[in-house]
Amino acid sequence: MNPLLKRQIRKYFPEEFNEDERFAEFFKAVEESYKTNDDQLSMIQRAMKISSDELFSANRKLRLEAQSQKEILDRLKAVIANLDIKNSANKSQSGEELNVSDLATYIEKQSLEIAKINREQEALLLNLEKKNQVLSDYAHMVSHDLKSPLRSINSLVTWIKQDYEGKIDENGINQLNIVLKSVEKMDALISGILNYSTIDQEVLDVYEVDTHHLVNEIVQIIYKPSHIKIEISDQLPVVNGDKFRLQQLFQNLMQNAVKSIDKPEGIIKVNVEESDDFWIFSIKDNGKGIEKDHFNKIFQIFEKIDNDFNSTGIGLSIVKKIIDFYGGKIWLESELSIGTIFYFTLPK
Numbered sequence: 001m002n003p004l005l006k007r008q009i010r011k012y013f014p015e016e017f018n019e020d021e022r023f024a025e026f027f028k029a030v031e032e033s034y035k036t037n038d039d040q041l042s043m044i045q046r047a048m049k050i051s052s053d054e055l056f057s058a059n060r061k062l063r064l065e066a067q068s069q070k071e072i073l074d075r076l077k078a079v080i081a082n083l084d085i086k087n088s089a090n091k092s093q094s095g096e097e098l099n100v101s102d103l104a105t106y107i108e109k110q111s112l113e114i115a116k117i118n119r120e121q122e123a124l125l126l127n128l129e130k131k132n133q134v135l136s137d138y139a140h141m142v143s144h145d146l147k148s149p150l151r152s153i154n155s156l157v158t159w160i161k162q163d164y165e166g167k168i169d170e171n172g173i174n175q176l177n178i179v180l181k182s183v184e185k186m187d188a189l190i191s192g193i194l195n196y197s198t199i200d201q202e203v204l205d206v207y208e209v210d211t212h213h214l215v216n217e218i219v220q221i222i223y224k225p226s227h228i229k230i231e232i233s234d235q236l237p238v239v240n241g242d243k244f245r246l247q248q249l250f251q252n253l254m255q256n257a258v259k260s261i262d263k264p265e266g267i268i269k270v271n272v273e274e275s276d277d278f279w280i281f282s283i284k285d286n287g288k289g290i291e292k293d294h295f296n297k298i299f300q301i302f303e304k305i306d307n308d309f310n311s312t313g314i315g316l317s318i319v320k321k322i323i324d325f326y327g328g329k330i331w332l333e334s335e336l337s338i339g340t341i342f343y344f345t346l347p348k
Contacts (some may be wrong), residue, residue: 228266260287
């Protein structure tokens with residue numbers, strides 16, 4: 001059984017029970033319930049989603065702890081900076097020294113609180129590091145172990161089509177093509193899982209990225225039918241980040257817009273507005289639209305709102321994870337049969 005699922009199950013049992021032989025039998029029984037490829041895939045998706053949710057919660061807690069510590073330190077700096085000023089003012093008015101007993105008590109309490117937060121933060125970082133490593137190792141293991149047989153299947157089916165050309169009827173060729181499409185979808189799914197699980201773990205440099213140039217490059221990469229036009233604002237800014245993540249962000253949203261268009265003439269508009277601290281980007285399409293009940297669902301991993309066979313249900317979850325990584329937000333407006341606008345913010 002895969003290590004993530006085992007770890008997730010062990011959390012709900014007493015530690016002494018984990019070494020019991022009955023626990024091994026329990027694992028064996030669970031593993032035997034996942035015999036088909038579809039069952040194995042469902043198990044992998046479920047294990048990955050639970051671990052990703054845990055990782056997201058741990059990261060969120062870490063950010064909150066760090067912010068709390070920063071606020072305490074800022075308050076202490078302000079108090080200490082004003083201490084000499086207040087002391088001098090009181091001496092000039094009354095000729096007496098400022099009574100700082102209460103202030104000293106307050107500083108002592110805050111120092112103890114900071115020490116406590118530091119200990120908790122250290123433990124949290126250690127736990128987070130372990131979870132990151134487990135998740136990363138598992139994702140790479142899945143990628144390697146599953147992609148290897150997929151490549152073999154792809155090569156074998158391709159050879160069969162070539163070697164038996166003219167001997168296999170049209171129906172047989174169609175069935176082989178379905179196999180190849182299924183292999184391609186599985187390959188995309190595995191790559192998506194790997195990207196999703198490691199998007200906030202890779203240590204990449206932060207540098208200036210010209211989003212106008214980046215989006216124009218993406219237009220040349222993605223598949224775009226001739227009846228779809230993409231308009232790009234000249235005002236797209238230079239932002240701080242790394243090209244790898246930002247390309248994934250814009251490319252997934254633009255591909256999603258292309259797939260959604262069901263009209264003879266399609267239009268996609270990429271724009272930006274400026275606020276005090278953020279750039280507010282928007283990607284608008286005149287596609288089939290999204291029901292309001294699905295607005296939150298579409299950002300969850302493996303969730304799809306239609307029956308598109310080629311969709312992996314990972315693209316928008318990667319988008320949200322990248323935006324969360326940069327401290328931005330994402331939301332949308334949509335009307336059925338009219339179109340959709342995705343908004344997201346990136347800090348200046």
